Amino acid sequence: MLMKKFAGTKIRFALQSVLTPTAASSFRLPMSQNTPHLPRLRAFVQQFTRLIDSRPDEPRLLREGRTLLAALVAHDDWLPAELAQPHPEHYQQYLLYADAREDFSVVSFVWGPGQATPIHNHTVWGLIGMLRGQERSQPYAQDPAGRWLPSGPAHELHPGQVDAVSPRIGDVHRVSNVLADRVSISIHVYGANIGAVMRSVFLEDGTEKPFVSGYSNQALPNLWDRSAEVRAGLVR
């Protein structure tokens, strides 16, 4: 009898621990829950997934994807601070999302003041949306001798603006933070798990070196904890 009563008490205690709404608030919230507008990124990922699933050709994908990305970077209130940190010596690339088929990935690209990339390619389509600060993309092309030279005007991106790259429309460029005294951040979408793609960097004399960018983060933002909005539906 005593055993039964004790066991029942234990079960009630365990249930109360699960059901008490204040239980979760006594823990330090994980990264994504500290960012109240992270659902903007979740909505973007859901919309982009539907676009990919409609199997668009590249022109439609870049056209419609550009519109989606422009809407995401129109607001600078959703990127978790942990994924917006510069490094004093080089730019950082943080993975925000990649789908299970690795059809596309979303990254935050964080520039310290004055930082720049080498001349590089992507090998897949990419969209670049400016979130914060200002960056410059200078396209490059090879001359008949195989040297890489600037080709056409540089593209300067300001917050809210979107640029595109791909092997079809131009895939080789050099990118820099225009601002010498501030961090700049752009949000990129690529047609692959970009951190694991074999790419190339180029020296101006034509030398090509293999390049796999990787990512600067180990933990991803939790886009899928919708418990707050579900709980809000319980309040009458």
Ligand SMILES: [Fe+2]
């Ligand atoms: Fe690039």
